[in-house]
Amino acid sequence: MSNPKVKGIASELQTQAAILGGFVALMWIIEIVDWFLLGGRLNAYGVRPWSMVGLRGILFMPFLHANFAHLAANTLPFITFGWLIMLQETSDFFLVSAVTMLVSGLGVWLTGAPYSVHIGASGLIFGYFGFLLLRGFFERSFMSIALSLFVGFLYGGLIWGVLPSQPGVSWQGHLFGFVGGVLAAQLLGRRKL
Template sequence: MSDHKQNPLSREMKTHAMILGSFVAIFWVTELLDMSIFRGRLDRFGIIPHSLVGLRGILFAPFLHGNLAHLIGNTIPFVVLGWLVMLQETSDFWIVTFLTMIIGGFGVWFFGAPGSVHIGASILIFGYLGFLLLRGYFQRNFASICLSVIVGVLYGGLVFGVLPGRPGISWQGHLFGFLGGVVAAKLITNEKRFYS
């Protein structure tokens, strides 16, 4: 009997670990290189609102962090929420990540303060949060509702991060990342209804 038939759950978990581990490795290697070699100069590749060159940050910003504390603070919620996004289908992670980067990134670019630079994986974290909290509402099945409730209990307090608060924190990234996750929850639900 093949390994695929024996351990489908084990194979799926290895895939999840590989995907999340790859993202985290990129986060950490990039920040360590930025600290040791580039002296923080990589941060300029973040989202710079209203600047054409700042559009490149839509792709790069989630992989850049201001310092080790910023990176450490983002790593655990990224892994936990990212894994929860994958629980029903691994492909959901890629859809939510893509839509969050695009919607969140353009939202920051349009509404962020001119001359500011927005970086950090929190745009993805809030996208995953939005997806997980609203998935139960859109899909209305027991598993999705339970997951939404669990995430609400564990991470619901993060929602206040979408409001203007401490200086130096990109509440725009949090808000539009969250909205990107909500859009992903709605689109994935519609797609599953269409094909079911």
């Protein structure tokens, strides 16, 4: 006889792997098509500050990358933080992603340099980081506090990425992604109280 609880956990892990794997596969397929067939032309669909057409980039920015090194650098943190968000509830991932994409994209659109184009999943990654770091504060459950402390201990140095440091890196995407993650933590925390 098999244990139904073990089956449930295995099924949940399969679902989580399928969700994260689907997102990562989509990012890699888009980059392969863009690099080999389109010569990088899809990157023009990123967030373009102060341009009405640039607002569409809010949806596209996380899926577009400058090159394979950029995408590779974002893949592991996306999977790691995405899965940590799903630990308590898989559905949290979708709310955190949506809020982070919206806040990060709008923040970049409002504060980025005119005529620039912002691409990459790092806004989402910083949103996931902000969510995980402050989830414990808003939810006040043992599990969420322990997870926040764990993330803070292992990845706390990431916080410096919200400051302007490297030319060509969208610190605005990082900063507003982080803010979006904190807002998502507050929203979910209120729902679970």
